[in-house]
Amino acid sequence: MPPTSETLTAERILAATEEVLRRHGPAKATVVDVARALGVSHGSVYRHFRTKAALREAVTKRWLDRTTQVLAGIAADTGRDPEARVREWLAALFAAKRSKAGDDPELFATYSVLTDGAGEVVGAHITELTDQLTEIVRAGAEAGIFTVTDSATAARALFQATARFHDPGYAKEWQQPGVEGEFEAVVDLLVRGLSA
Template sequence: MATAAPLTPERILEATEEVLRRHGAAKATVVDVARALGVSHGTVYRHFRTKAELRGAVTKRWLDRTSVALAGIVTGSEPPEAKLRHWLAGLFDAKQHKAGDDPELFATYTVLTEENGGVVNDHIAELTGQLTAIIQQGVADGDFASPDPALSARAVFDATSRFHDPCYAPHWSRPGIDEAFVAVLDLTVRGLRA
């Protein structure tokens, strides 16, 4: 007789994501997650003390997929300008796919991000930290001019928000959005050049 895989936080988060996909944020419960795992809801609560903690963890997991993918660009060997372009295009692409590939799940996570502001703030801090590293490299290489790379990174993040802030998701599939992105990207890069 095969034994079930041990219950880990990761397995709980996978099941939670599937329950959210099926039921949406408003109807998904810890009991639903436990049922999907074949355990009692008390067992889930041993890993995540509250429903809010579970929802925050699954939100973080969803957001981390983007920041982890982008981290590889930051540590890559491209010159800073190419790296910045690649990173911003990667962020836009990731957000477009999240919104377009599974609109129901994206809507669910939009609700979850609104109720988990701390998780979102940490995600934004991680993303702007990645941008800061790219801009610092550009300054060190003489490609970018910035007296305060962290401030410049936040400005770049804010200037490109139309292409990654979920409130703009309805615009991401409109005609001309790619051309608009390239125009903003070109302007941003020109503004950073030494």
């Protein structure tokens, strides 16, 4: 094992884990592989992540958080019209998921396997996303642009109604011809349903 001059941090471990997953896939990647890539003992990795499952959950959360952070900026932009924000937020969610699936299909497939075993992480991710969407819908209701009485319920309905464009189970459809038009038609229908 080559000596490492950098301090071992959780972030370095997660970055190395992602690379190991990309090379070996979730079935064959081990903590020993991650440690080897970092030039440390596997015990050093376990000091940051107590179990292999904890490491997998953390790397899955890191991957999902990339999308959450992009969308948070749209949700927080209170200077813009809520209808435009709903449209942009949904489009950014679709684009982020589509990009992950198309740009690095091997890693996307790996994360699809990992998310199946990370129920709490995925649940928290979905809650965070629907909370962002709730804030946009609430702003629209308060401005009289949307006629909804329960912003959280409306946001969950928007999220669920657009699942075909962000649920990894539909990833094969995201590259089909005409999918952008289908997405826009669904969003138009949903936004009209929110509007006064």
